[in-house]
Amino acid sequence: MKAPAALLLLSIWLICATPAHAAPEPETLVMGQINLSFYTTSAAVVKEVLQRLGHPVQVVEGNHPDIYGRLGRGEADLLVASWLPNAHGHLQAPIADRLVEAATLYEDARLYWAVPAHVPAEAVASIDDLKKPDVLARMDRRIVGVGPGSGLMKGSERVMQGYGLQQAGYQLDVAPAPEWSKRLADASANGGWMVMPLWQPQYLNALYPLRVLEDPQQVFGVDRAVVVVRKEVWQQLPARSREVLGRVYLGIPLATELERRMMVDGTPAEQVARDWMAxxxxxxxxxFHE
Known part of the structure; x- marks a missing residue:
């Protein structure tokens, strides 16, 4: 048989062998994930849910401004998770009209400053107390946070200004997460006095005795952690996918425990998610119920 005739027969066979009703392969969803560990484990649960619904998922990581920028440019389809209305409100506001709030993973999400519990409460109960002469004599005046551009750092800058802490001799810095957490570990081990910009859910709250400082000016608000999806992507998802994703809820204690299993036990985030779901x-x- 001549080659052209063979190619023609092969093409006809392929057409006939392909079912006319074959569904197209689902497009990969690009999930934006902020590169802090407590987001990683919560995002792993959302990823597992989407994969069980038949959606391939690609994860992209970055800091807060990077991931919101990707979402705005259409380079990410969803974000796990946006803290609204306070911590991430300034980042989401420019693109809010292009997003859908798909699921609330936990409520009572909070940013705050804390001190190790061994720092006497009668000496330091409030952020205002950090300026007292006897506290200044003992307190580490370098206050280190994490996450450039994060709500924690933006809020901490407002705390520094609102309470006049820079004038009192304090300095606010951003450090990589390992350095930030090591400072708390060292202070807890040696009885040092230090201030820890922190939040919940965060696994460090489960490892070290801490006391949250009162914030009379109420600089930090209370948020909910929301999975946000670009509207055009949301509208293309099957109704069942939208329904199931909308039911996913973790809560603060579980989100904290999932992160602890990854950070302390050394279990990969995907395995943590699958183990908990099983x-x-x-x-x-x-x-997933119908």
């Missing part, structure tokens, strides 16, 4: 079938089945 151990809690009733909760997961409630998300």
């Amino acid at each position: 151990a809690n079938p009733a909760t997961v089945e409630a998300w």
Whole structure:
């Protein structure tokens, strides 16, 4: 048989062998994930849910401004998770009309400043107390936060200004997460006095005795952690995917524990998510019920 005739027969066979009703392969969803560990484990649960619904997922990581920038440019389809209305409000505001709030992963998300519990409460109960002469004599005046451009750092800058802490001799810096957490570990081990910009959910709260400082000026608000999806992507998702994703809820204690398993036990985030879902079938089945 001549080559052209063979090619023609092969083409006809391929056409006939392909079912006319074959569904197209689902497009990969690009999930933006802020590069702090507590986002990583929560995002792993959302990723597992989407994959069980048949959606391939690609994860992109970056700091807060980077991930919101990707979302705005259409380079990411969803974000896990946006803290609204306070911590991430300034980042989401420029693109808010192009996003859908798909699910609330936990409420009572909080940013705050804390001190190790061994710092006496009668000496330091409030951020205002950091300026007292006897506290200044003992306190580490370098206050280190994490996450450039984060709500924690933006809020901490307002705390520094609102309470006049720079004039009192304090300095606010940003450091990589390992250095930031090591400072708390060292102070907890040696009894040092230091200030820890922190939040919940965060696994360090489960490892070290801490006391949250009162914030009379109420610089830090209370948020909810929301999975946000670009509207055009959301509208293209099957109705079942939208329904199931909308039911996913973790809560503060669980989000803290998932991160602890990754950071302290050394379990990869994807395995942490799968292990928890396997151990809690009733909760997961409630998300997926028809």
